[in-house]
Amino acid sequence: MIRTGVYPGSFDPVTLGHIDIIRRAAHLVDRLVIGVTTNASKTPMFTLDERLAMVRREVESICATLTVECEIDVVSFDSLLMHFAEREGASIIIRGLRAVADFEYEYQMAGMNQQLNDDIETVFLMADVSLQPIASRLVKEIAIYGGDIAPFVTPGVAADVRDRVNRQKR
Secondary structure (H helix, E strand, C coil), X not given: CCCEEEEEECCCCCCHHHHHHHHHHCCCCCEEEEEECCCCCCCCCCCHHHHHHHHXXXXXXXXXXXXXXXXXXXXXXXXXXXXXXXXXXXXXXXXXXXXXXXXXXXXXXXXXXXXHCCCCEEEXXXXXXXXXXXXXXXXXXXXXXXXXXXCCCCHHHHHHHHHHHHHHHC
8 A cells, every 4th residue: 555645835935944844754655745735825926837846846856865765746736735635645744843833833733634534644744953944935035135045945946036036126
């Protein structure tokens, strides 16, 4: 039986913190489905299609660098997380934690998800200590004000963000 996990997020943009969680989650499951969604409470810098392409590009080489067999799919979803997990045949939902503030929200969401389907477990992965402060929201803010985002994202994502910021300034 193939063990499938889902890792949901808006990934606007995908950061080194996200990549770290994806790499580590790939060790826990046979198939990892990265679910790219739109958060109604956020104004995205990138369209859904742009974020899908960005995440696909950034995770393309992850399986090749791992010592375990893995399969990573990147898909969009616009539904309840639990419905998405059920549709993908997932047995676990992967959530990344950066700080105590994340835990409170994630703990509540895990409890609600358990009420919806207690056959699907939520697994929390702590971000690497060096990556804990990174948040997509802050990466965008730093870029908008001309700061260097290279320590927080891959070179490809940094170029995407710089291009978007430059186009928005015109």
